[in-house]
Amino acid sequence: MEANPRAARARLIREAAEALGFDLVRITNAEPLPAARRAIEERVALGFFEGMDWFTAERAAVSTDPRALLPTAQSVIALGTFYLTDAPRDLTVPGDPHGQISCYAWGDDYHDVIKARLRQLAARIQRIAADESGDDLAGATRIFVDTGRMVDRAVAERSGLGWFGKHTNILTRDWGSWLFLSEIVTTLDLEPDAAIAANCGHCTTCITACPTGAIVAPQVLDARRCISYLTIEHRGAIPLELRPLMGNLIYGCDICQQVCPVNHIVERRLRARDALGPGSAGETRRAMFVARPDVGASPALLPLLDLDEAGFREQFRHSPILRAKRRGLLRNVCVALGNLGDAVAVPRLARTLRSEPEALVRGHAAWALGMLGGPVAEEALMAASVREAVPEVLGEIGFALALLADQAESV
Ligand code: SF4
Ligand code: SF4
Structure with a gap:
């Protein structure tokens, strides 16, 4: 083990996550996220989540406290999976009306895809903990993928995975906002990453x-x-x-993601690197x-x-x-x-x-x-x-x- 065991564990987990197909991996501590809790409570009170019965003040308290989900949690691993692929977005012609589907839903259900990867990563975390401690039961984990049970965007922001875009999605320098977010809460003590100092500036396009x-x-x-x-x-x-x-x-x-200039820059860069577009290496991977x-x-x-x-x-x-x-x-x-x-x-x-x-x-x-x-x-x-x-x-x-x-x- 390296001189700094927290950093060494974090490095092993980062490598394992990348090998499993996660495009972004960041780590934060398991402290509560009070600003996210206040924001949810305010929006519930204003009725902005009307019709989504699962968004309650109680849910806000639990979803913003990793230790309410795993009492001995020490770290949260924030993961991003880039999903954008290319296809004609609107095939409507006179006499043949077509609809448009959001591009995250063009393929297989991401919950299933990401959950399978999270389970493999959780098993790797448990092995790391067991190897270190000699206790096969060490390294408890809980996994989350877009169920509203964990405030994924607040975790992503604090871990430095990206920043809150004005369109409310997390924006990242390398992948824009076309990301499925997921998390692993764990009892393993890991070196946290710092939040990034980036924001949307004066842009209000979305x-x-x-x-x-x-x-x-x-x-x-x-x-x-x-x-x-x-x-x-x-x-x-x-x-x-x-x-x-x-x-x-x-x-x-x-629409709010399609017009975003950060996404435009990212998409141009990815196309130039053969990471986006039909038949590209990136789309084969995705x-x-x-x-x-x-x-x-x-x-x-x-x-x-x-x-x-x-x-x-x-x-x-x-x-x-x-x-x-x-x-x-x-x-x-x-x-x-x-x-x-x-x-x-x-x-x-x-x-x-x-x-x-x-x-x-x-x-x-x-x-x-x-x-x-x-x-x-x-x-x-x-x-x-x-x-x-x-x-x-x-x-x-x-x-x-x-x-x-x-x-x-x-x-
Ligand atoms: S552009 Fe579309 S997805 Fe974005 S906030 Fe407006 S209606 Fe919702
Ligand atoms: S369109 Fe502009 S304001 Fe909206 S998320 Fe993108 S950079 Fe931020």
């Missing part, structure tokens, strides 16, 4: 680019307005005033995050309306998209079709309004028909207004018919 105004202040997100939240976590109807702002984003939203043929970055929208529950589960097996559930994804597809304005979708939306079993989807199909307009859409809405029994869907139909009346008046 704040002005956000289509729904969800970044209400630097580093403060009102999740209720964020397209990522609305398309993935939100279970009910999408607020009427936000639907037209969602474009054809059907699962997640990358093959599990490359767009799957059955998911795609920009799937055709109309066939998605044909998916029944079994078909949805089959098509999106091992994909993060399962999280939205079938009814959430089809709801988003209807909104995208309404926004794209392509009349080719009218007959399929009319069928959805007539025979789709989920009221939530029928309601959003009605809205889309109202947006698209025309005699076939109007006929479908009128017929549904007589047949439909669910009050929420009837409300959507009434709103859609009012949209059509407005359109007729303005011609």
Whole structure:
């Protein structure tokens, strides 16, 4: 063992993590993160996490204290895994409407990929501790990957992995913000890394680019307005005033990351090093995050309306998209079709309004028909207004018919 055993252990862990495919590895102590706790409590009080029932003040207390998760913890290892790969983001052409999927969800579910790596790294940590102490039970660990049980961004910031971008994601010099964050809390005493002195400066590009105004202040997100939240976590109807702002984003939203100049610099540099782009060495290494043929970055929208529950589960097996559930994804597809304005979708939306079993989807199909307009859409809405029994869907139909009346008046 080297003169400084904490540094020696940290070096062994860093090497093991890099060998397992983690792109960034930093270490911090296991002290609580009081600023993160205050920030969560404030945002819960302001209602910014409304609808995410798991975000409570109690959760804030636990997720910001590594020792609440592992009482004898001494260190937290913060890990970053770069996931960006290349694919055409929007394949929409007249007569063939397509949606857009956030690029973290193009491939296999990162929870599964990262968790498998974390388990291997945790085993390595236990071996290091056992070799040193002679105790096979030394080196306890807890692993976390984007479950909200640990404040991953606050840990990443304190460990020097990156800084808080104004878009609320962690930004790094080498990989931008296209990172899956994960952590290992351990009883092993490790030399901590220092936080980095970097910030966004005067840039506000992401704040002005956000289509729904969800970044209400630097580093403060009102999740209720964020397209990522609305398309993935939100279970009910999408607020009427936000639907037209969602474009054809059907699962997640990358806009605030796509416009970020730090990400632009990183992407240029990676392309020059053959670490980004189809067929590049980097994408071969990240093959599990490359767009799957059955998911795609920009799937055709109309066939998605044909998916029944079994078909949805089959098509999106091992994909993060399962999280939205079938009814959430089809709801988003209807909104995208309404926004794209392509009349080719009218007959399929009319069928959805007539025979789709989920009221939530029928309601959003009605809205889309109202947006698209025309005699076939109007006929479908009128017929549904007589047949439909669910009050929420009837409300959507009434709103859609009012949209059509407005359109007729303005011609
Ligand atoms: S993910 Fe999209 S909607 Fe959410 S803050 Fe970023 S740009 Fe706005
Ligand atoms: S767009 Fe500008 S303000 Fe927003 S995260 Fe990137 S550098 Fe920071």
